[in-house]
Amino acid sequence: MESKKYLLQEKDIPTAWYNIVADMKNKPLPPLDPKTKKPIKAEDLYPIFAKGLVDQELNETDAWIEIPEEVRDMYKIWRPTPLVRAYGLEKALDTPAHIYFKNESVSPVGSHKLNSAIPQAYFCKQEGVTNVTTETGAGQWGTSMALAAKHFGMELAVYMVKVSYHQKPYRRSMMQTFGAEVIASPSMSTRAGRDIITKYPNYQGSLGTAISEAVELARQTPNCKYVLGSTMNHVMLHQTVIGLEAEKQMEMAGEYPDVVIACFGGGSNFSGIAFPFLRHKLTEGKDIRIVAAEPASCPKLTRGQFQYDFGDEAGYTPLFPMYTLGHNFLPANIHAGGLRYHGAGSIVSQLKKDGLMDAVDVQQLETFNAATLFARSEGIIPAPESSHAIAAAIREAEQAKLEGKQRTILFNLSGHGLIDMAAYDRYLAGDLTNYEMTDEDVAKNLAQIEQIL
């Protein structure tokens, strides 16, 4: 635990987000209207999303997009976040590798999600929106959005995946403490919810269903917009503050990462840390490996298929190009609730397809082994989601040891696990198991949905 922090000052908080699409040779394919299969236009998205966010979503030309002063001011509550040299972990692994992590767990809600919640609330408020809706799985996003909506004086309704609503009551309480309304999904308050409850009375919910409910409520409520915590381009954009800060901090440390690692659900924290480093690969051909670490039970990047698919279960969203397990995907009950989603964002999917990044899958027990080692050597109990990145970083460090080579590893600690101690309890009691989705499972799942592309 002889960690060393690299600290920036408030003036070092980035003044612009990095829009990687501008630097991509192969742009992501456009979202399609599910009926006409024609590309979606900005006008099609305006009824659901704030205009300012739609314009960011579709921007393919500007590599840098200015961060509004009011957003930067709010970032100052906890940003810049520390970059930490993990000497304790290095010692525990007895590795020649240098391990660094960007500590996004220091935000008041305990994760990186606030980086995008704030600008999304800001742009909604800018156009006079009074109500916002969203969904949340494990609750990190919902909590962030609750705090951001309260700050800008808007009402928020959060559809929370039912299993998490009951298993993670603390997250629900946090949202309520910040003043948000929280509804267990599926609920009887929407058609999408009623339909699935009628079909499967005991259904415990999924992110896909919760998205359907939130979108439906936004459509039917005056002066209401929908916001979301991952997959879409503008969310990735906002998260790049992570990597932009980390770049400066690696410079302070006098090193450059050989490999950059993040856990992967829809791609928000991954894009946040990775895109600013990928920029140098895209624009200068810099040699750097970028690795997404996903659960073996939800292996969209390692075993999914690249095609057009819906973002939600009911099919309310446009069709997006993505690596997907099928929007009918029913996730296994792993504790990394934030990674239980069927698809990857369009930008990441394109980058993966073009071989510009790698992905690995990790079993649940390996993630908790890694988490516990990290907690004991670095003093921070990581979120089950973030522990996928730690596990992947440990693999790299062990490989470096085998090869007897120094290697510089950077990973993103997207959040802490203080709200997830029930999961650690089960781990310590030996009650956790591995879940794996095989190629065969994936094929079976995808066979049930329409293949477009």
Added chain:
Amino acid sequence: MESKKYLLQEKDIPTAWYNIVADMKNKPLPPLDPKTKKPIKAEDLYPIFAKGLVDQELNETDAWIEIPEEVRDMYKIWRPTPLVRAYGLEKALDTPAHIYFKNESVSPVGSHKLNSAIPQAYFCKQEGVTNVTTETGAGQWGTSMALAAKHFGMELAVYMVKVSYHQKPYRRSMMQTFGAEVIASPSMSTRAGRDIITKYPNYQGSLGTAISEAVELARQTPNCKYVLGSTMNHVMLHQTVIGLEAEKQMEMAGEYPDVVIACFGGGSNFSGIAFPFLRHKLTEGKDIRIVAAEPASCPKLTRGQFQYDFGDEAGYTPLFPMYTLGHNFLPANIHAGGLRYHGAGSIVSQLKKDGLMDAVDVQQLETFNAATLFARSEGIIPAPESSHAIAAAIREAEQAKLEGKQRTILFNLSGHGLIDMAAYDRYLAGDLTNYEMTDEDVAKNLAQIEQIL
């Protein structure tokens, strides 16, 4: 939520702790041997406490005690902590007061307790100790000690007050994740535990009983020392890093506090923020008000009696001079578990007796009102304990508004409440009640124990 942070660099972490006893005109009365009623000597404490800590405990001459380099290195995991100007709270209160808080919640365990856990583990390790024991109420101290013991390679057994063991399973899990053994107290593993279980089979435990158990285990285990998280002089000493940093940060802000506020259990976070400011009152006659905010259900400073009393329930400790409710005190079931202790530390008790500081008591509902307002205006959900300081700060700010006067208020945010969301749940559901211990209750309690002094 337009907070402003004042940030220090790692080099600004204090190099010495401030020992207020050296500057006190009236020194605290010495601890007494319960049998002989003669002052305790260092040799009497060595069997239970590490020598380095005993020497700090009894040091009345050196105002500054150097912080070992290894301790400072470990402080760097999260220190220096931010000082925050609470613009959001000021706005919500529409007050002319300037409100600042020192944010000790950013430590990896979520509270200030780590400031003393690290040096205590360090000094134990220095003399070859292999096992340490301690008690914990709400779990903040136990968690900190678990992390510190793991770092220095010692085994730790924590006696956790039974009601918290069951009500705060997340804290227990955190200690276990860091590798500590956690035992619900009272337990059958000690005579003190067995005696009280035999007398009251359904007894849910108290800090006083848990201390008895931990001390007994330390006495009977070879190469084992006892450590504790509050009341004793060396603990107060270690916590002064809080106020020493805050002093520099207030200087950066170009202000000096008119009043410094902290919640009060045994006195650790209170002393930490207050003593460095009190120093100027003691040595230069500086005009500054120091306020301890305690629960109305546990009002040792506002309604207790100054006398000699035991630190634990079974009477294993020396007799300490203190404001006390009696070591037979049975605390009401408030959610601020860290403040449910019968006595104040000797230094604070002397300062209070000499009129050098004030104390106020706060009802439970007022603390949760304050906590929720703070969460919504500053973005941080505070610990129920810390919310007593927030409530007292809000009173000061409202007074300033009434008088139409600017006033500079500094309080210590000793910890966050992410592990205490069950308490917020009950508050939001309207299930919380106030508890008050009246002067009559206190008198009744004290009448049952021996009065010395």
